[in-house]
Amino acid sequence: MMSNKNLTMLTDFYEFTMANGYFEKGMGNRRAYFDMFFRRVPDGGGYAVMAGVEQLVDYFKNLHFTEEDIEYLRGRGCFSEAFLDYLKDFKFECDVWAIPEGTPIFPGEPIVTVAGPMVQAQFVETMILLTINHQTLIATKASRITRAAQGRTVLEFGSRRAQGYDGAVYGARAAYIGGCQGTACVIADRDFRIPAGGTMAHSWVQMFDSEYEAFKAYAEIYPDNCVFLVDTYNVLKSGVPNAIRVANEVLAPMGIRPKGIRLDSGDIAYLSIKAREMLDEAGYSDMQIMASNSLDEYLVRDLLSQGAQIDSFGIGERLITSKSEPVFGGVYKLVAVEDEKGEIIPKIKVSENVEKITTPHFKQAYRFFDKLTGKALGDVLTLRDEVINEEQPYMLFHPIHTWKKKIVTDYVVKPLQVQLFDKGECVYECPPVEEVRQYCHDQIETLWEQTRRFENPQTYYVDYSTKLWRVKNALLEAVQ
Amino acid sequence: MMSNKNLTMLTDFYEFTMANGYFEKGMGNRRAYFDMFFRRVPDGGGYAVMAGVEQLVDYFKNLHFTEEDIEYLRGRGCFSEAFLDYLKDFKFECDVWAIPEGTPIFPGEPIVTVAGPMVQAQFVETMILLTINHQTLIATKASRITRAAQGRTVLEFGSRRAQGYDGAVYGARAAYIGGCQGTACVIADRDFRIPAGGTMAHSWVQMFDSEYEAFKAYAEIYPDNCVFLVDTYNVLKSGVPNAIRVANEVLAPMGIRPKGIRLDSGDIAYLSIKAREMLDEAGYSDMQIMASNSLDEYLVRDLLSQGAQIDSFGIGERLITSKSEPVFGGVYKLVAVEDEKGEIIPKIKVSENVEKITTPHFKQAYRFFDKLTGKALGDVLTLRDEVINEEQPYMLFHPIHTWKKKIVTDYVVKPLQVQLFDKGECVYECPPVEEVRQYCHDQIETLWEQTRRFENPQTYYVDYSTKLWRVKNALLEAVQ
The missing domain is CATH 3.20.20.70 (Aldolase class I)
Incomplete structure (x- = not known):
């Protein structure tokens, strides 16, 4: 219904002040990486169901600023003419990845990742969160x-x-x-x-x-x-x-x-x-x-x-309205920037509340399935270029209580994120919604009954690869 | 944002089956009266704030069925061609009244009233509720x-x-x-x-x-x-x-x-x-x-x-999201129909739950203000044609505990509903939103502090006129 509307201006005002700021400081084209993730499942449940990707794709496809939008912004009196010119000729240039709709998702995983010019990757925050938070909640x-x-x-x-x-x-x-x-x-x-x-x-x-x-x-x-x-x-x-x-x-x-x-x-x-x-x-x-x-x-x-x-x-x-818990608290955080040489510099946001500490770097999320039962064994976040060899045993370990380890064999591993946009071009075809529904049903079947329990479910593993774990810990040490 | 979209098809399927049914039974043009009202204030508060009228006006103005809508309905295979023809040439013919935005409103009051051909007055239910429930909640x-x-x-x-x-x-x-x-x-x-x-x-x-x-x-x-x-x-x-x-x-x-x-x-x-x-x-x-x-x-x-x-x-x-209570439970109920002679026949819906019993008839809601202090004394629901003479003392009485009485003098009385549409023509100009905001602020000031309390507020009076009370009680007796 809204898909044929221009929702470009459905954003928080600070996305514009920041975008104009990066632009003015000559940082607008530096490549930045952002992850959307969430911290807890509503209603104390064991899993959430990813939804809203099709509307997100529509949003990115339609992203542009009309003359009316530019006039409105000019009238606010705080944006440079160079920036307004940039918006007039705006062309979306980001890479976007997301976990497909219908997939069971878990706290801490990158469910959407955006990489692109800082000014753009920052700007799309509000609509990504609004779209995915709402549909995933329901x-x-x-x-x-x-x-x-x-x-x-x-x-x-x-x-x-x-x-x-x-x-x-x-x-x-x-x-x-x-x-x-x-x-x-x-x-x-x-x-x-x-x-x-x-x-x-x-x-x-x-x-x-x-x-x-x-x-x-x-x-x-x-x-x-x-x-x-x-x-x-x-x-x-x-x-x-x-x-x-x-x-x-x-x-x-x-x-x-x-x-x-x-x-x-x-x-x-x-x-x-x-x-x-x-x-x-x-x-x-x-x-x-x-x-x-x-x-x-x-x-x-x-x-x-x-x-x-x-x-x-x-x-x-x-x-x-998901009345008992009407908010899905997804957030969108900077995880890396590229320096002048094109090297990815991981970024972390620390917090007194350890749950609010972000997981740095440009990542992929992999799901391990038991070959025999087809059941999901757990997810592992890795650096983006890591490859997992299914022929080899893989050691899962708890990212905080690292002595909790488990070696898995006879598994199938699947990357969770798929690419939606490549340098601003859509490279993803959204499946029909009844197909998504069936996929959702089948994927939930891969979860153990303990994870599907309504109350006090078993926490599903979302672990880190050793490489990612080292990156995060090095950054945490450096902050201290 | 949605105001320039055609939201005609944003309705529950049963509105169509009922509309087609009335049409097929030759009842479509019988005049029916519906009230929207609500039963309790969210968060246990003492008052709600009416909102959404401007979007409701836009909806009624844009009400029409496109060729695509008709085709979709025909494809469903359960509507008569005569009905689909009627929809093709649909012209909104209802009278609509509502309490203006920004007004404090209370349980049991008719906050929107629609009178018109049964087929139309029924059909608009979903959008009235959706629009007013959402904005009033927030x-x-x-x-x-x-x-x-x-x-x-x-x-x-x-x-x-x-x-x-x-x-x-x-x-x-x-x-x-x-x-x-x-x-x-x-x-x-x-x-x-x-x-x-x-x-x-x-x-x-x-x-x-x-x-x-x-x-x-x-x-x-x-x-x-x-x-x-x-x-x-x-x-x-x-x-x-x-x-x-x-x-x-x-x-x-x-x-x-x-x-x-x-x-x-x-x-x-x-x-x-x-x-x-x-x-x-x-x-x-x-x-x-x-x-x-x-x-x-x-x-x-x-x-x-x-x-x-x-x-x-x-x-x-x-x-x-109004997280602590994310639903505003407004309902839309039939309160009267006209017979062949144009006489209004009040209708009531009974329920084992007395709070769910509706207040019959085509009504107006009046608010009494103390002349001296400007404070709101209470609201009285009356039959539509009743006139209250401010020169005369007026007896307020509790509609259930009728021995609770209070005679008011030196009051100003104001009808709460204003007409939005007259036989389908818009006769209301929506005030600018900043004016609505100021009006809201001023009107809340007319409430006693006891009514504005966050928890366990004093219940504001919403009483009946003697005539309305008699109509309701006669219907309740007749049902038994």
Whole structure:
């Protein structure tokens, strides 16, 4: 939806003051390396799901400044004319790499890396973070909720409570990547082919003189797609009996089976069990029961543990805003600059809080998979030019508690980042979103159950190669 | 940003199935009345701040279906050709009223009312809720945070953590309405004239060989706008001394005073007190101290209560997502339909949960102000055609505990809703956003301090007129 809009000016003001500053100081063309990474998984989970890469690619492709933008900036009175000229003829020249959408990602890994002229690599910070933080947040939440549903259908229903229009549309996209089967959001279907569906609201039922007449009218118009909303008056005394009556009177003569009923309030566990009995007794054991009342992964799990008879979940506000933790805290940090001779000088940002210390240098992230089980063994960050020979055993070690070691053999190793842009030219074709969704599903299967646990999961290994470890420690020593 | 986009298709799929259904049943042109209202204030606050009306107006103005939309809908295979023809020639014909942006609003009040052909009044539900829920959420949060700051400057810094692009831009707009003085978001400045500013990130400081050189370079380029970020290495040992040195060496010879320093990590209370001392001793008591590390109204209040020497706050993720409560739960419910004779038939939705019972009928909301103090005394919902005579005493009574009564005299009464659209024609001119911001500030001043309390505020009265009370009770009796 926003993909055909020019989002170049969606940035923090300091990106401009810094860009103009580098330009003015003659540093604008020095090559800088930035990583996007995050420090913790929302909701205390064991993994996050990468999402938003396609929109990021669109952003880079469209990056340019209009006359109107230049005029606006000139009006601010703090940018040089030479810089404004540069912006007028702006050509994106960076290299960009990212971990593909749908991949499980872990704290500390470079999920996006940008290398290019300082003035450009700095400027794109805000949009990289905004795009990836948002969609990754929602894809991660969707992964949790769909796993809680244990194979039952989960549909995203949250547009009306989203934080803005893009929040609704790209949220629906991210939720689909993370495991939802569809959405209620029409524009997400039209533009991204996220399957959209829906039948009736309470207002439909209220608009008729009786619930029976409302269901009857609906069945006459949409005999093939009857999901009756049964809680406008009284689920068990009125809603379910009227659904059965209309199924018998209107649909049965046409030889059509009703699809189901929807519960949107009350004690869903109790009501679904009772409704299931009534539907079964009436000969409608194939009618599905959908539930949709402020649910999330915890409530879904609780309902199922109480024997709720629910075939599909419609999840609204708690998914589309990731209500229990609505921020994905990705950051974008300088990790290296090139000197005049083209040598890469690693950079580190120290902090009293050790978790906030960055991992320096131009890096790659590799994932090790066990050859036999296909399970992910851990990730290793390396210097960019390091090669891992699968024929050789590889020693994983904890980057802080270095005595924690493990030698792996019989593994397959996969670089996680792929290149999106080469000197500003797009070299990546974004896969269709349903392919991303399948890939996500398959990749999450490679994680051990311990890592997928909702609470207190086993921490997945994100280790350093020996070379990277030495670089980081040397820089830390030098700072002291 | 989205205002020039066609958002017509940003809707829930069931809005289309219902619209087509009403159309097919020959009910499409029956006049229906819907209210948007909400049930509780986020964060347990005493009031919310209405926002998003300007974007809602834009949406209604642009409402139309393109050939591409029609084709998409036809492809879904469940809509009649007559309905698709209707959409092709769609002309918005509804009356719309809303409470103006910046007004304090309370649970149960009709904040938006739509009256028009059933097929249309139903269809616009999703966008009304999405637009108003989002901006009202952020304006309300901004009002809390700026009040906690007790007159100090509060800037919105959250774009990178927003839930999507619109979340960033319209979030910045809503935050400004709610009381922020500005934003870091450039596009919000360019498009909505929300003042944007910003100076440097840690990467600027890292990019130079030393912090001193980084500050010096900045001061040379932007002598008039020096806010030095002092926590890249060590605030008190390095950051503040370097800021003072550059102020002395670079700015003093130009006769320019530095603006201030920014703290973005560590113990802000302690560091700000110490930094204040150092700046004062160096003769820079006019340099301001800005703080910006995952703050919200609670942390701002705590910092100030601990004597933190902060002049301005940059608030990011906890404002732009309203992190502590990221959902504003507005709903859109049918309240009346007209019969064939044009008589308004009030409608009610009952629920086992009494809070979820709707208030029927086509209504107005009036706010009573004390003539002497100017303070708001309470709101009264009435039937639409009721007139309140300010010359007469008026009896307020609690709609459930009806024995709780209060007779008010010497009051001024103001209808809260204004008309936005008359039979589909826009009749409202949206005020400039800075005017809305001032209006918001003034209106919040009309609330008693008890209502403005952060926790456990006094519940503001939202009462019914006797006529409305009778209508509602008669309907409730009839349902039983």
